[in-house]
Amino acid sequence: MTEAAKVVKCLVWDLDNTLWQGTLAEDGEVVLRPRVRDLIAELDRRGILQSVASKNDHDEAWAKLEALGVADYFVLPRIGWGPKSASVAQIADGLNFAHDVIAFVDDQPAERAEVTYHHPQVRCYPAERLDQIATLPEFSPATVTADARDRRRMYRAGFARTAAQAEFRGPSDDFLRSLDMVMRIDRAGEADLARVEELTLRTSQMNATGVHYGHPELTALLADPEHEVLVTTLTDRFGPHGAVGLVLMGRHAAAWHLKLLATSCRVVAFGVGATLLNWLGAEATRAGVHLLADFRPTARNRMMDVAYRFAGFTDDPCACRTDLSPPELSELRRLHLVPSPASPPSTMTVRAVPLAGPFPEGGDAWHSR
Numbered sequence: 120m121t122e123a124a125k126v127v128k129c130l131v132w133d134l135d136n137t138l139w140q141g142t143l144a145e146d147g148e149v150v151l152r153p154r155v156r157d158l159i160a161e162l163d164r165r166g167i168l169q170s171v172a173s174k175n176d177h178d179e180a181w182a183k184l185e186a187l188g189v190a191d192y193f194v195l196p197r198i199g200w201g202p203k204s205a206s207v208a209q210i211a212d213g214l215n216f217a218h219d220v221i222a223f224v225d226d227q228p229a230e231r232a233e234v235t236y237h238h239p240q241v242r243c244y245p246a247e248r249l250d251q252i253a254t255l256p257e258f259s260p261a262t263v264t265a266d267a268r269d270r271r272r273m274y275r276a277g278f279a280r281t282a283a284q285a286e287f288r289g290p291s292d293d294f295l296r297s298l299d300m301v302m303r304i305d306r307a308g309e310a311d312l313a314r315v316e317e318l319t320l321r322t323s324q325m326n327a328t329g330v331h332y333g334h335p336e337l338t339a340l341l342a343d344p345e346h347e348v349l350v351t352t353l354t355d356r357f358g359p360h361g362a363v364g365l366v367l368m369g370r371h372a373a374a375w376h377l378k379l380l381a382t383s384c385r386v387v388a389f390g391v392g393a394t395l396l397n398w399l400g401a402e403a404t405r406a407g408v409h410l411l412a413d414f415r416p417t418a419r420n421r422m423m424d425v426a427y428r429f430a431g432f433t434d435d436p437c438a439c440r441t442d443l444s445p446p447e448l449s450e451l452r453r454l455h456l457v458p459s460p461a462s463p464p465s466t467m468t469v470r471a472v473p474l475a476g477p478f479p480e481g482g483d484a485w486h487s488r
């Protein structure tokens with residue numbers, strides 16, 4: 120993808136004579152510009168976040184956005200009398216986005232120039248171009264995953280969760296328990312592949328090999344009965360985290376082969392990686408097989424090595440290793456575990472697909488209907 124076509128992750132709106140027609144402080148009554156409501160909904164559907172940088176009285180402008188039925192679409196709005204360059208920078212910081220994925224639309228050339236002067240990487244658009252925005256390549260992501268459609272809710276939930284954590288007084292496990300987390304481990308379907316692929320690209324610290332699997336390879340693995348492609352999602356009382364973990368696994372007679380295990384860095388503190396490994400151990404025990412896990416050191420994934428070691432994986436020899444052909448990559452190490460039945464953590468509810476044969480009679484700690 121060329122620099123110019125890099126997809127915008129957040130569009131920041133001016134209000135007066137941009138989002139709506141007229142100047143709120145002078146006209147009082149304003150209406151949305153034609154087609155703006157559809158544009159907002161469409162960008163939201165594409166997973167592009169939207170915010171506001173407006174020079175207005177905050178409470179009046181926000182009340183107007185609510186009355187117009189669009190307030191819900193905007194995250195981290197900055198409405199006040201400060202310079203727009205500062206508002207745009209605060210929005211980028213709050214979202215943890217680089218400036219080159221932020222866009223700003225304003226009818227006033229002076230406001231756009233002020234933002235450009237301070238933040239040359241922010242892409243500025245005049246209000247006259249609003250009608251074209253949905254057709255521009257930088258506002259047209261190649262694929263729109265389920266998580267992209269949920270992105271606004273995920274960010275909202277993240278802000279609320281972070282605020283609750285900052286206020287929480289007590290042991291961190293008590294905070295985790297207060298979240299009412301539910302982790303699901305499911306077989307991926309065709310519709311999940313885009314977000315599975317995204318996870319292989321976006322995870323770095325908690326990625327066992329750093330090997331990228333593209334759409335065709337993942338499709339082939341889905342169709343292969345000797346392989347499992349598992350996707351992990353997490354939700355809590357604040358909302359969804361989306362897809363947070365991925366396992367690519369080959370089944371052999373004496374061992375299950377973890378070709379790739381990756382979890383999102385955002386949820387390391389919630390214990391997602393350790394829970395996945397414990398569940399795999401419990402299922403392998405039920406199936407009567409050992410676990411073999413590929414690990415390839417990258418510049419950033421030492422944490423993953425630690426997670427495997429903590430779960431009991433070693434370099435020990437074992438007859439089950441001969442089930443597999445030797446690693447194709449020379450720097451790849453194959454770790455081994457004789458699994459034991461582990462219990463789910465007390466900090467979350469796990470709902471997992473039974474990998475080792477049919478659903479356990481009456482359910483067990485990991486599987487309940």
Ligand SMILES: [Zn+2]
Nearest residue numbers: 409437438439
């Ligand atoms: Zn073994």
